[in-house]
Amino acid sequence: xxxxxxxxxxxxxxxxxxxxxxxxxxxxxxxxxxxxxxxxxxxxxxxxxxxxxxxxxxxxxxxxxxxxxxxxxxxxxxxxxxxxxxxxxxxxxxxxxxxxxxxxxxxxxxxxxxxxxxxxxxxxxxxxxxxxxxxxxxxxxxxxxxxxxxxxxxxxxxxxxxxxxxxxxxxxxxxxxxxxxxxxxxxxxxxxxxxxxxxxxxxxxxxxxxxxxxxxxxxxxxxxxxxxxxxxxxxxxxxxxxxxxxxxxxxxxxxxxxxxxxxxxxxxxxxxxxxxxxxxxxxxxxxxxxxxxxxxxxxxxxxxxxxxxxxxxxxxxxxxxxxxxxxxxxxxxxxxxxxxxxxxxxxxxxxxxxxxxxxxxxxxxxxxxxxxxxxxxxxxxxxxxxxxxxxx
Numbered sequence: 230x231x232x233x234x235x236x237x238x239x240x241x242x243x244x245x246x247x248x249x250x251x252x253x254x255x256x257x258x259x260x261x262x263x264x265x266x267x268x269x270x271x272x273x274x275x276x277x278x279x280x281x282x283x284x285x286x287x288x289x290x291x292x293x294x295x296x297x298x299x300x301x302x303x304x305x306x307x308x309x310x311x312x313x314x315x316x317x318x319x320x321x322x323x324x325x326x327x328x329x330x331x332x333x334x335x336x337x338x339x340x341x342x343x344x345x346x347x348x349x350x351x352x353x354x355x356x357x358x359x360x361x362x363x364x365x366x367x368x369x370x371x372x373x374x375x376x377x378x379x380x381x382x383x384x385x386x387x388x389x390x391x392x393x394x395x396x397x398x399x400x401x402x403x404x405x406x407x408x409x410x411x412x413x414x415x416x417x418x419x420x421x422x423x424x425x426x427x428x429x430x431x432x433x434x435x436x437x438x439x440x441x442x443x444x445x446x447x448x449x450x451x452x453x454x455x456x457x458x459x460x461x462x463x464x465x466x467x468x469x470x471x472x473x474x475x476x477x478x479x480x481x482x483x484x485x486x487x488x489x490x491x492x493x494x495x496x497x498x499x500x501x502x503x504x505x506x507x508x509x510x511x512x513x514x515x516x517x518x519x520x521x522x523x524x525x526x527x528x529x530x531x532x533x534x535x536x537x538x539x540x541x542x543x544x545x546x547x548x549x550x551x552x553x554x555x556x557x558x559x560x561x562x563x564x565x566x567x568x569x570x571x572x573x574x575x576x577x578x579x580x581x582x583x584x585x586x587x588x589x590x591x592x593x594x595x596x597x598x599x600x601x602x603x604x605x606x607x608x609x610x611x612x613x614x615x616x617x618x619x620x621x
Contacts, residue, residue: 261302262551262558265328267318267343270307273436273461274335276491278307281357281540283529285332288544291524296548297556304328308339310436315342323352329558330355332543335536337361337380337407344368353561357543358536362411365587367618371565374586376543378508379614380408383485384415386506386592386608387456391416391483392423396453399427402443403458404435412458412485420456428452438466444474455480460487465495472499486595486602491534493600500597508588509535509577510595510604518576542575549573585616 266285268278282305289301304326306318315338322328323346330353334340340359347354347370354373356364360380364373391399399420403409409432417427429450431443447455455476459467464487471477477499486507489500511522511532521541525533533541546568553567554560572581580590592612593604 261300262296262330262556263302263304263326263328264296264547265304265306265322265326265331265333267306267308267322267331267333267339269310269335270305272310273463274310275461277335277358277461277536280491280534280536281332281335281543284525284533284537284540284542285357285544286540287521287525287528287537288541288548290528292544292548295556297551297554299551299556308334308336310336310339312336312338312342315339316346319343319346323350329353330547332357332540334359337411340364341368341407344370344373347373353565355543355547357539359408360411361407362614363618365583365585365614365619366616367620369585369616369619369621371569371586371621372561374546374565374568374582376546376588377539378590379587380411381415381418382508382609382612382614383487383506383592384412384417384456384458385419386594386612387483387485387504388416388419388421388425389423390504390506390594390608391454391456392420392425394454394481396420396481397425398452399425399454399456400429400431400447400450400452401427401456402431402433402447404437404463405432406435408460409435409458413456416456436463438463440467440470441474444470444476447480448474448476452480455482457482457484457488459484460490461492464488464492468492468496468503469499486535489595489597489602491536493597493602503597505595505597505602506592506608507535507595507602508590508592509538510593511601512603513576513578513593515576515578517574521576538576542573542577545573545575546571583613583616585614585619585621587614587616589613 270278335358337359344364356375358377362379401413484505486505549571550564550568554564580588592609594606594608595602
């Protein structure tokens with residue numbers, strides 16, 4: 230066969246057309262979806278960050294290991310639970326790594342810096358734990374979506390429970406930071422609305438765990454009940470110290486569920502019988518939770534906790550959004566709309582997002598029995614945070 234210049238030009242044109250067709254085909258030539266994890270992997274909250282990561286990846290594994298049919302690249306930053314480092318860290322993900330979506334974090338102070346950066350740069354932020362009320366309040370935005378809770382909500386639920394149980398006086402105790410302040414504020418609001426009185430609000434700096442002077446003060450005040458907010462390693466030490474001080478038998482201890490979530494093995498017998506309120510419990514009897522717990526234990530050889538569940542649901546929600554847009558992360562408005570309108574079949578029970586992109590969900594009353602956080606009732610049904618200040 231003889232090739233002329235004209236036929237050569239024709240072949241080059243054909244090759245270019247084929248190359249263009251391949252480039253235009255999402256299934257053949259799209260980049261990977263870049264997911265940026267900004268979570269604590271060292272320090273007090275390290276176990277929480279790992280659980281969230283594991284839960285997220287389990288959800289993606291159940292989607293065939295892809296998002297909207299596209300491969301995934303994970304970029305990881307240890308936020309060290311340090312708000313001072315948060316702006317630099319989050320900007321690494323947004324500007325240097327140019328991730329499609331950011332997942333983080335645990336510490337509310339760090340999350341506030343992340344939310345500000347997300348608003349300033351129109352970056353997609355999924356919050357799998359940090360409950361800072363303002364994130365879905367005055368700082369709310371379509372591109373900021375939370376899959377966990379607001380800090381005040383478990384406290385609101387427990388304030389009602391404490392009042393219903395006949396307690397008239399209470400002392401609150403927490404680390405002095407946003408999560409603790411808002412949690413005890415929620416408790417005080419609902420407890421006093423129901424006729425109770427918070428007689429003392431005690432705090433100590435985060436992440437200090439020198440509880441003895443405060444336990445001595447609680448003993449002298451003799452309230453009907455104590456409500457606390459602690460998590461991670463601090464929660465382990467507090468529960469054990471409260472028991473060792475002899476207070477467990479004389480003054481009922483209540484807390485947001487993080488007091489006993491992910492901490493029960495280390496707390497041992499000191500935690501038995503404690504009542505907490507949270508949007509999840511270990512042995513909620515529904516098909517999704519049973520399947521989730523079995524799959525998580527098989528994958529990671531440990532039982533999942535609320536943090537793992539929240540990571541899992543963050544993965545589920547993102548998967549629903551990317552499926553709706555066929556993996557095209559440039560279709561941001563459609564992606565966000567799909568997540569906002571999704572009905573998530575969660576281990577906690579089905580939930581949907583509020584107008585402020587915060588879950589509308591049940592809060593359970595839980596009792597520690599045999600090393601498990603067992604649901605013994607619903608403290609508040611289908612609670613929707615008021616999202617005060619949200620203009621979205």
